[in-house]
Amino acid sequence: MRYAYCLFDLDGTLFDYDKAESTAIQKTFEDHDVKYSPSYLQEYGRINKQIWLDYESGLITQVELKTERFRRLLETLGIEADPGSFGIAYLKNLSQGRYLLPGVIHVLELLSKNNIKMYLITNGLKDVQRERLSGSEITKYFIDVFISEEIGAAKPDNAIFDESFRRMGFPEKEDVLLIGDSLSSDIAGGCSYKIDTCWYNPKHLDNNSGCTPIYTIQDITELEKILSL
Numbered sequence: 001m002r003y004a005y006c007l008f009d010l011d012g013t014l015f016d017y018d019k020a021e022s023t024a025i026q027k028t029f030e031d032h033d034v035k036y037s038p039s040y041l042q043e044y045g046r047i048n049k050q051i052w053l054d055y056e057s058g059l060i061t062q063v064e065l066k067t068e069r070f071r072r073l074l075e076t077l078g079i080e081a082d083p084g085s086f087g088i089a090y091l092k093n094l095s096q097g098r099y100l101l102p103g104v105i106h107v108l109e110l111l112s113k114n115n116i117k118m119y120l121i122t123n124g125l126k127d128v129q130r131e132r133l134s135g136s137e138i139t140k141y142f143i144d145v146f147i148s149e150e151i152g153a154a155k156p157d158n159a160i161f162d163e164s165f166r167r168m169g170f171p172e173k174e175d176v177l178l179i180g181d182s183l184s185s186d187i188a189g190g191c192s193y194k195i196d197t198c199w200y201n202p203k204h205l206d207n208n209s210g211c212t213p214i215y216t217i218q219d220i221t222e223l224e225k226i227l228s229l
């Protein structure tokens with residue numbers, strides 16, 4: 001077997017984050033009795049993407065971004081409301097979103113039967129990720145979960161991989177495969193840490209990142225072939 005350890009990203013790789021996000025955004029506006037329009041989601045997506053890049057670059061903390069993204073959103077939409085309250089409600093609503101992407105249970109079950117050691121590594125927020133995982137059927141497959149807010153470093157920073165490898169018992173790097181959907185955090189992080197990467201790219205996005213994954217898959221069940229199962 002080529003890889004004895006699989007390190008999975010969570011959102012956009014195993015969990016359907018788009019669905020969790022859109023459901024939570026709509027509910028958050030409704031919680032505040034503000035009429036919701038689907039265009040708000042698009043605007044939120046643009047702002048949130050930028051704020052996570054700011055976070056990955058160290059320009060903003062995770063505590064700040066919880067409120068700041070709604071401050072920017074409400075300002076852009078011209079809505080007078082409390083961004084702190086929106087931020088809290090949104091995380092509560094988001095933590096209820098546990099929608100799985102297609103093929104996930106099938107693959108995790110197969111890897112588990114083949115004794116591949118599985119771990120999660122996620123840049124999400126601690127309270128949200130813990131709550132989502134506590135109610136999810138996938139949690140039982142993972143030996144440990146590495147969350148950036150708990151570790152104090154985020155992908156692609158080598159520091160989160162150092163701490164993850166320590167908790168994994170210092171496996172050989174060549175025995176570890178990192179699977180994720182984000183070029184800027186997963187694939188860039190794996191390349192920098194010198195572990196093999198598998199880019200989950202169901203939307204057939206172009207790769208202009210400068211990092212080349214070892215594998216690219218459109219369907220998570222393609223891991224069966226990569227792992228020779």
Ligand SMILES: [Mg+2]
Pocket residue numbers: 009010011012013180181182
């Ligand atoms: Mg992801």
